[in-house]
Structure formats: structure tokens, C-alpha cells
Amino acid sequence: MGSYKYQTTLLLPLSLIIILFSSSTSAQLRPNFYANICPDVENIVRRAVKTKFDQTFVTVPATIRLLFHDCFVGGCDASVIVASTPGNTAEKDHPDNLSLAGDGFDTVIKAKAAVDAVSGCKNRVSCADILVMAARDVVALAGGPSYAVELGRLDGLISTAASVQGNLPQPTFNLDQLNAMFSRHGLNQTEMIALSACHTVGFSHCSRFANRIYNFSASNPVDPTLNRQYATQLQQMCPRNVDPQIAIDMDPTTPRLFDNAYFKNLQNGMGLFTSDQSLFTDSRSQSTVKTWASNSQLFNDAFVEAMTKLGRVGVKTGSNGNIRFDCGRFN
Numbered sequence: 001m002g003s004y005k006y007q008t009t010l011l012l013p014l015s016l017i018i019i020l021f022s023s024s025t026s027a028q029l030r031p032n033f034y035a036n037i038c039p040d041v042e043n044i045v046r047r048a049v050k051t052k053f054d055q056t057f058v059t060v061p062a063t064i065r066l067l068f069h070d071c072f073v074g075g076c077d078a079s080v081i082v083a084s085t086p087g088n089t090a091e092k093d094h095p096d097n098l099s100l101a102g103d104g105f106d107t108v109i110k111a112k113a114a115v116d117a118v119s120g121c122k123n124r125v126s127c128a129d130i131l132v133m134a135a136r137d138v139v140a141l142a143g144g145p146s147y148a149v150e151l152g153r154l155d156g157l158i159s160t161a162a163s164v165q166g167n168l169p170q171p172t173f174n175l176d177q178l179n180a181m182f183s184r185h186g187l188n189q190t191e192m193i194a195l196s197a198c199h200t201v202g203f204s205h206c207s208r209f210a211n212r213i214y215n216f217s218a219s220n221p222v223d224p225t226l227n228r229q230y231a232t233q234l235q236q237m238c239p240r241n242v243d244p245q246i247a248i249d250m251d252p253t254t255p256r257l258f259d260n261a262y263f264k265n266l267q268n269g270m271g272l273f274t275s276d277q278s279l280f281t282d283s284r285s286q287s288t289v290k291t292w293a294s295n296s297q298l299f300n301d302a303f304v305e306a307m308t309k310l311g312r313v314g315v316k317t318g319s320n321g322n323i324r325f326d327c328g329r330f331n
Contacts, residue, residue, distance in 0.1 A: 075314015
């Protein structure tokens with residue numbers, strides 16, 4: 001929301017100051033933002049997402065991950081969906097985003113098409129808001145909590161691969177590194193742990209954790225924090241020369257349910273990434289893991305709060321954004 005220097009605003013006519021102030025505040029996120037614009041938008045998006053979900057479960061983790069990768073790079077503005085052009089390599093083509101499943105992009109694009117097919121809604125709803133709604137809907141479809149989403153984002157005007165570098169958490173991160181990255185976006189440790197639980201659905205390529213099962217250290221080829229039986233299973237599914245396209249479930253117990261099994265797995269040494277397992281091995285976060293492992297309602301509540309806060313990161317309003325006609329390219 002625009003920041004205007006005090007000295008500058010003093011020189012502006014009062015009427016213009018009021019217009020500037022109104023334009024920056026009227027776009028504040030709120031539930032039912034589209035009530036007078038496209039009243040049925042949430043049901044339209046929900047139906048489109050359900051259709052995609054019925055086609056493939058990959059829709060769930062792909063859409064959640066797409067939202068996360070979008071918000072952490074330049075804010076929640078659907079810039080991750082924009083395709084590269086001859087003159088610009090976009091976010092989606094940065095190495096850290098190449099593993100984003102196409103089903104996430106497809107979910108947003110199809111939901112956008114469904115919205116635009118409704119009279120009065122065409123080009124009135126941002127891709128950024130559709131992505132936030134779709135992420136909420138896939139969580140609910142997988143058995144997780146449903147919740148009211150705040151809406152009113154505009155789509156971003158910039159998408160560059162260079163902006164991705166160093167802005168997404170890596171599977172090798174420890175608690176300090178995770179906290180530092182999340183805090184950059186106003187998210188605290190509790191919210192970071194809640195959002196990490198998105199790994200209760202989805203999959204990972206073997207290369208992302210191979211170091212934990214083959215060459216962790218000179219004295220311990222296998223990461224000692226890994227459950228031994230789980231490590232053996234991982235080695236069987238991911239042999240040393242495994243096809244790089246092979247991917248395995250991140251949650252070995254309930255991979256198709258959005259639940260608190262993620263935290264139970266951590267207690268049993270079955271976090272797939274170092275970044276996952278560190279949430280239990282580090283005493284500063286262990287109590288939160290234990291609490292949510294034993295109380296799914298407390299986890300659901302915390303997750304909803306964290307997702308709501310994630311959705312506020314770097315929101316574009318006013319002249320900083322627009323509503324894209326096509327989510328995959330700038331107007």
C-alpha cells in the first residue's frame with residue numbers, strides 16, 4: 001500500500017491525497033471482497049478445483065506448493081505462473097521451481113477460465129486470489145481444514161528467475177535457517193512449523209534427500225536422525241543411480257490425507273528432509289511438534305492462521321498490479 005513521503009504529500013491537493021489514500025486502503029484484503037463484483041467466485045473456483053482433484057490427487061500438493069513458491073518470491077501475486085519470453089526468464093524457470101508440478105498451474109488456469117466464463121466476472125478476479133482460493137480448496141479436499149480466505153490481491157507486473165535465488169527454503173536447512181527465511185516474510189517459528197506440515201501430502205525426487213541416506217558424513221553415511229527402517233526403505237526406493245524422474249511420497253504413512261501425521265512421523269525419525277526432521281531434533285521446536293502430533297485440532301487452527309498470514313505477504317494493490325487476462329502472461 002503505497003508509502004508517500006511526508007514532504008511530498010504536503011505539496012499535493014487535499015482531493016488528490018484523499019484519492020491516493022482511498023486507493024491504497026480500499027484494496028485491503030478481506031473476506032467477501034468479490035461480493036459485489038463476482039458474488040459466486042468461491043463456488044466457481046471450488047467446483048473447478050474439485051474437477052481437477054477428481055482427475056489426479058497431485059492437484060493437492062502441486063497447488064499448495066505453487067502458492068508457497070509464489071508468495072515467498074515477490075509476494076502473493078501469481079508471478080510464479082507467468083511464462084518466460086525471449087526477453088525474460090521468468091520465476092517458473094528458475095532451477096528451484098522446475099520441480100513445480102504442472103497440475104498446480106493447470107488448476108489455477110482452469111479455475112480462472114471457469115470464473116471468466118461467468119457473465120460479469122470476466123477479468124474481474126485476479127489469478128493471485130484464485131491461487132489462494134484453490135490452495136484452500138485442495139487442503140479441504142484432502143481432509144484438512146476449510147477456512148475463510150482473505151481476498152483483494154492484484155496480479156504482479158514482474159516475474160524474473162533471478163528474484164527466486166536464495167528466497168526459498170532448502171531441504172538441508174536447520175531451524176535457524178528456516179526461522180531466518182520465514183521471518184523475512186513476517187512469519188514466526190510456530191507459523192513456519194505449521195506451514196512445513198504441507199509435507200504431509202506431496203512427493204519429492206530422490207536427489208533432494210540422497211545425502212541423508214548415502215553420504216551424510218564420513219563417520220555416518222546415513223543420517224543418524226533417520227529411523228533405520230525408514231532409511232532402508234528410502235534406499236530401496238531410491239537406489240544410488242535412480243532415474244532422476246522418480247519421486248516418492250513425503251509422508252510414508254498417510255500420503256493422501258492432509259493431517260497431523262507429519263508430526264507423528266517426525267517423532268519417529270521419519271521426516272524426509274533435514275529441514276523436516278530438525279523441527280523435532282531441535283529442542284526449541286520439539287514441543288510444538290509433540291503438541292500437534294497429539295492434537296489435530298490445535299494443528300488445524302494453527303495451520304489456518306499461518307496460511308492466512310502467508311496470504312498477506314507482499315500483496316500488490318493500486319498501480320503495483322493488475323488483473324491478468326491470462327494467468328500465464330502479462331497483459
